[in-house]
């Protein structure tokens with residue numbers, strides 16, 4: 672699901688509406704933007720963004736995402752190395768990143784619930800992906816407080 676602008680996976684492009692039902696992408700709640708901007712200013716590595724896209728991905732326990740670069744934002748955004756800010760909720764995922772699409776050469780780190788990962792500047796075009804989601808790793812307090820189903824939610828904030 673996309674907030675702000677619609678992200679169409681088929682054409683790998685952004686637009687105002689969702690092709691499958693013509694609906695406008697819902698606006699990004701200010702509270703969401705604030706979390707992403709606060710994380711970015713706390714990291715203090717990259718320029719601040721005014722996010723106009725938030726892509727929300729849900730991974731089941733068998734969910735994966737192949738190594739890819741995020742390069743469908745505007746040339747200006749990419750050339751400036753404007754960061755994309757990723758927030759993980761729920762089950763832990765193994766995140767891979769590297770200079771090439773080669774999985775064997777990628778560095779792997781765990782992204783746990785609550786972790787924020789920011790790719791910006793020179794790291795903006797790193798190849799990255801999710802190799803697997805680790806079953807039953809959602810913090811107990813979060814499961815109890817929200818009834819979150821198994822799996823992982825990832826929010827990425829970008830400025831097109």
Ligand SMILES: O=C(O)CCC(=O)C(=O)O
Pocket residue numbers: 726728736741757766782799800801825827
């Ligand atoms: O799920 C993640 O941590 C990464 C998501 C991602 O790479 C993307 O949405 O482009």
Ligand SMILES: [Fe+2]
Pocket residue numbers: 739740741799
């Ligand atoms: Fe990505």
